[in-house]
Amino acid sequence: MTSVTLEVNGRSHDLEVEPRRTLADALREDLGLHGTHLGCEHGVCGACTVLVNGAPTRACLVFAVQCSGSRITTIEGLASDGTLHPVQQAFIDNFGLQCGFCTPGFIMLLVGALEAKPDRNDDELIEILASNLCRCTGYRSILEAAKQAAVDLRSAAAKTAK
Amino acid sequence: MKPSSFEYLAARDIDEALGALAEHDGEAKVLAGGQSLVPAMNFRLATPSLLVDLNPIGDLAGVEVSGDELVIQALVRHVDLEVPASTDATSILLARVARLVGHLPIRMRGTFAGSLAHADPAAEWCMVAAALDATIVARSLRGTRRIPASEFFDGLFTTALEADEIITEVRLPLLRNASFGFREKSQTAGDFATVATVATCSVGDAGVVADVRLALAGAASTPVRAKRAESLLVGKEPTPDALAAVARAAAEDVDPISDANCSADYRRHLVEVLSRRALDDALGAAS
Numbered sequence: 465m466t467s468v469t470l471e472v473n474g475r476s477h478d479l480e481v482e483p484r485r486t487l488a489d490a491l492r493e494d495l496g497l498h499g500t501h502l503g504c505e506h507g508v509c510g511a512c513t514v515l516v517n518g519a520p521t522r523a524c525l526v527f528a529v530q531c532s533g534s535r536i537t538t539i540e541g542l543a544s545d546g547t548l549h550p551v552q553q554a555f556i557d558n559f560g561l562q563c564g565f566c567t568p569g570f571i572m573l574l575v576g577a578l579e580a581k582p583d584r585n586d587d588e589l590i591e592i593l594a595s596n597l598c599r600c601t602g603y604r605s606i607l608e609a610a611k612q613a614a615v616d617l618r619s620a621a622a623k624t625a626k
Numbered sequence: 627m628k629p630s631s632f633e634y635l636a637a638r639d640i641d642e643a644l645g646a647l648a649e650h651d652g653e654a655k656v657l658a659g660g661q662s663l664v665p666a667m668n669f670r671l672a673t674p675s676l677l678v679d680l681n682p683i684g685d686l687a688g689v690e691v692s693g694d695e696l697v698i699q700a701l702v703r704h705v706d707l708e709v710p711a712s713t714d715a716t717s718i719l720l721a722r723v724a725r726l727v728g729h730l731p732i733r734m735r736g737t738f739a740g741s742l743a744h745a746d747p748a749a750e751w752c753m754v755a756a757a758l759d760a761t762i763v764a765r766s767l768r769g770t771r772r773i774p775a776s777e778f779f780d781g782l783f784t785t786a787l788e789a790d791e792i793i794t795e796v797r798l799p800l801l802r803n804a805s806f807g808f809r810e811k812s813q814t815a816g817d818f819a820t821v822a823t824v825a826t827c828s829v830g831d832a833g834v835v836a837d838v839r840l841a842l843a844g845a846a847s848t849p850v851r852a853k854r855a856e857s858l859l860v861g862k863e864p865t866p867d868a869l870a871a872v873a874r875a876a877a878e879d880v881d882p883i884s885d886a887n888c889s890a891d892y893r894r895h896l897v898e899v900l901s902r903r904a905l906d907d908a909l910g911a912a913s
Contacts, residue, residue, distance in 0.1 A: 466634060483634035483677065486664075505627055506665040513731060520731045525664040529634050530657075530679060577730055594815040595729030 468532045472497065473541025481528050488512040488523035491538060499539035499568050503597070510596030513569040513576075514538050520576030520595075539568035542575065550616040551575050551609075560609030562600035570596050574610055582617040589614065629667035632674050636682045640765065643678045643792060648767045650676045652789040657681070658701060659736035661728065662744040686794070695761075695797040696720075704733035704741075715801035716758065719824070722808050723750045729816035739793040742778070745785045748818045748844040750810070752779060756849040757824045757841035760798045764791040772797075779848040804828040804837065807907025809900040813887060819844050820887055821896035823876075825904035827864070835859045840872065840905065845880040845897050852876035852901070864909045873902035 465480045472495060479494050488505075491497045491514070503509035505524045512523040515537040542549040551574045554560065561567040570593070577592045578584065584592070589610045598606060637643035647654050655663060655674035658681070666672040680686060680700060687701040689711040696716050698707075707724040710717035727733055727741070727750050741751040742762060755762070755775040762773045764787055771791070778786050787793065810822035821844040830836040838859045840852040855875035862868050877898035884890045 482631065484629045484631055484667075486628075486668075489628070506668045507661060507732070510729070510731070519734045521735060522661075522731050524668065525660055525735070527634070527664075527677075529636070530681065573731065591815045592730050594817075595731060 466529050468529050470495070470528065470531055470536060471534065472536045473538060479528065483527060483529050485528045486524050487514070487516075487521075487526045487528050487531055487536070490528035491523065491536075494528075497538050497540050501565055501568055503565070503569075508597070509566070509569070510573060511566050511569040513572040513596065515572055515576050518576060518580065520573045537572070537575075539571060542571070549575060550620065551578065551613040554609040554613035554616060555606075558605050558609040558612060560602065560606045562598075562602050566596060566598045566600075570598070570606055574613055578614055578617050582614060582621055584614055586611065627668050627670065629664070630670055630673045632667075633676045635676060635678050637678055637680055639683055640680075640686070640792065640794065643680060643683070644765060644767050644790070646676060646678050647790045647792065654678055654789075656743070656792055658740040659703065659732075660740075661732045661736035662740070662746070680792070691717075691800065692797075694800050694802075696800060698738050698796045698798065700737065700739045700792065700794050702738050704728065704736050704738065705730075707738065708733070715804060715806060715826075716798050719754065719801070719806045719808065719826075720798075723754055723824070726750060726810050726812070726816075726819075726822075732816070739796055742796060743785060743787060743793055745779055745783050745848070746818070747779075747782060747846060747848055748820075748822075749849075750819060750822055750843060752849040753822055753824055753841045753843035755796065755798070756851050757826060757839045758798050758801070759839075760796050762787075762793055763795045763797065764788075765794045766791040770794075775849075776851070782847040801826055805908050807904035807910075809903045809907070810843075811896050811900060821845060821882075821893055821900055823897070823900040823904040825901070825908040827905065827908040829864065829909070833863055834861055835864050838872075838905075838908075840876055840901055842876065842880065842897055842901070845882050845893060850880060852879060854879055855901070864905075869902060869905045869909070872905060873898045876901045 501511040503511035507525045514523045654676035657679045688699045704727040707720045710721045760775045764771045804826045806826045826839045828837045842850040855872045882890045882893035
């Protein structure tokens with residue numbers, strides 16, 4: 465077992481994990497954060513996407529021991545003071561989910577991609593979304609949610625700049 | 627699935643990493659981006675007893691021009707190459723290619739050198755390394771080797787790298803007077819290439835081709851340099867007929883596989899079409 469300190473959604477957690485513990489399993493099994501979903505466990509479906517130091521990351525392809533000292537954000541850490549993140553709100557407004565299994569991964573992917581660069585055109589959004597799988601095939605409404613989120617984050621950024 | 631048990635070493639410097647590899651005698655694996663290795667571990671296709679993590683090493687993430695070469699260190703991520711490091715054609719070619727390497731989360735973690743070490747024959751970087759005659763610099767406690775790309779790729783996921791060696795950097799020659807073309811067909815955005823091609827070309831004053839390189843991904847068990855096809859164009863005018871003959875020769879000389887994605891015949895067809903388009907792009911820019 466190895467000692468690791470994970471900073472998740474602004475809180476620090478000291479854990480004893482086997483090196484083979486993926487970040488996804490550490491979040492789910494050790495921290496009880498079940499919002500991060502595990503689909504394929506080999507980096508294809510994107511359901512387990514979380515942010516590591518702001519970068520969208522497949523949590524099944526990173527070991528928890530690698531993440532000591534990194535800032536990790538999961539779907540549970542997005543809303544603040546009861547207000548949903550603009551990407552979460554956009555998924556609701558555009559019916560961007562059906563069964564919801566893929567939703568946390570898609571949302572974390574978009575949060576990471578859009579917070580790094582809110583100015584993305586539709587082609588870029590489609591290319592980004594191709595990273596994750598939705599087996600209900602609700603891609604059209606997920607794309608609509610992504611477009612709205614991009615607009616909302618741009619106007620939020622413009623307001624902050626003023 | 628879950629990987630089998632292993633020990634983990636967060637290497638503080640390259641010497642510590644090399645020492646651990648030497649000590650574990652083929653049972654250890656180097657972890658950089660982990661975007662190919664960790665899936666293989668999750669499938670238990672790879673079961674290293676020790677994982678040597680290079681990520682904590684601070685001074686391995688540089689991209690810089692040094693003399694006539696672009697030097698890419700071990701921890702340079704795909705995404706780092708999306709913005710050209712300098713104005714030379716090699717850097718611009720890498721930026722064009724980088725955007726098609728996997729999906730955004732993969733590009734943000736996976737590394738250029740790791741892609742070469744993994745040696746997937748459909749990988750864009752292996753093809754680029756073959757096209758440009760890259761030099762792979764491999765270090766071990768025994769010393770440093772400079773391996774030309776032509777001697778590096780041995781077969782499917784197999785390279786000339788020894789178990790105690792780490793790729794510390796890859797050196798790519800700067801394309802001075804050459805232009806390039808790059809074409810790829812994949813099933814979806816971010817997917818592995820079904821077939822990809824890269825061509826570089828320089829045309830002399832008399833309007834004849836002085837140098838041409840054509841490399842292919844997804845056409846064999848290793849990246850391919852289409853040497854016979856290239857030789858058909860050197861010293862010739864790059865007429866449409868000449869380019870068509872080069873692309874045809876490239877397709878004739880490969881023996882691709884059929885798999886769940888497509889047939890060997892379709893792959894050969896793609897080699898011809900995409901070779902022609904890459905050459906057209908290169909020569910369009912050259913003239």
